[in-house]
Amino acid sequence: MFFSFYSKHMNFDGELLYIQNEYSLLYKPFCTKAGVSIMCGDYTSLDTMQETGIVAHISGYSPKNSWVEKSMNVPTARSGHLIAHFDKSITNGMGIDYDRYWETYYDKEKQYICIGDDDTKGDDDCVEFANNVIAVIREGALIAVWAKIKEV
Numbered sequence: 332m333f334f335s336f337y338s339k340h341m342n343f344d345g346e347l348l349y350i351q352n353e354y355s356l357l358y359k360p361f362c363t364k365a366g367v368s369i370m371c372g373d374y375t376s377l378d379t380m381q382e383t384g385i386v387a388h389i390s391g392y393s394p395k396n397s398w399v400e401k402s403m404n405v406p407t408a409r410s411g412h413l414i415a416h417f418d419k420s421i422t423n424g425m426g427i428d429y430d431r432y433w434e435t436y437y438d439k440e441k442q443y444i445c446i447g448d449d450d451t452k453g454d455d456d457c458v459e460f461a462n463n464v465i466a467v468i469r470e471g472a473l474i475a476v477w478a479k480i481k482e483v
Contacts, residue, residue, distance in 0.1 A: 332369075332418055332429065333471035336458040338411040343462035347389065349480040354395065356480070358388035358461060366423030369415060371476065372433035372446040373397070379415050381423045386413040388461040389476055393444075398437040403449050405441060405477055408457035408465040429473065442482075447475030 348357045356375060365378035365387040374392035379385065421427070433447040447467070451457065456468040463479035 332427070333416050334466070334468050334473045335414045335416065335471070336411050336456060336460070336466070336468065337414070338409045338458070341410040341459070343410070343459075345388070345462050347461075347464060347478045347480050349393075349395070349482045351395070351482055353392075355392050356390050356478075358390055358464075361390070362387035366425075367421055368426045369429050370426055371429045371473070372435055375435075375446055375476075376426070377413075377415070377429075377473075377476070381421055381425075384415045384417065386415055386460055386466070388464060389446075389478060393435060393446075395437070398435045398444065400437050400439060401449075402440070403436060403438045403443065403445055404451075405438075405443050406451040406455070406457040406465060406467060408459040410459045413458055413460035413466045413468075433475075441479070443477055443479050445475055445477050447473070449475065451475070 367379040368376035465477040467475040
């Protein structure tokens with residue numbers, strides 16, 4: 332599997348909620364067409380549309396007590412679509428492991444989490460594919476997902 336993007340001006344709506352009593356991330360409004368889950372970091376998933384590979388948003392189980400708290404520099408991103416390119420045929424309802432062992436970092440002051448590598452390089456491609464949700468791609472590999480959370 333590899334990832335790409337294309338830049339496009341997007342009018343985002345929605346926000347990523349962190350539901351404290353469920354230890355979960357939920358993007359509202361949730362895209363019901365996103366029927367494929369690409370797992371990255373514990374039980375957090377990229378919610379993806381099967382026909383196009385377009386990633387709509389992230390969601391999933393992510394206990395805050397497992398996050399590493401630190402000050403971070405949120406990468407600058409252009410808006411557009413994040414596209415997953417699958418190595419095999421997929422169907423709605425599938426869950427695909429990408430990297431389940433990514434750390435989740437948390438900047439309490441900025442209210443951002445980073446799932447994956449928080450060390451963005453100058454030649455990395457950064458795309459905001461949902462409101463305040465940024466994917467970082469390095470040579471076709473997804474290396475991190477950044478997201479501003481609203482705790483509820």
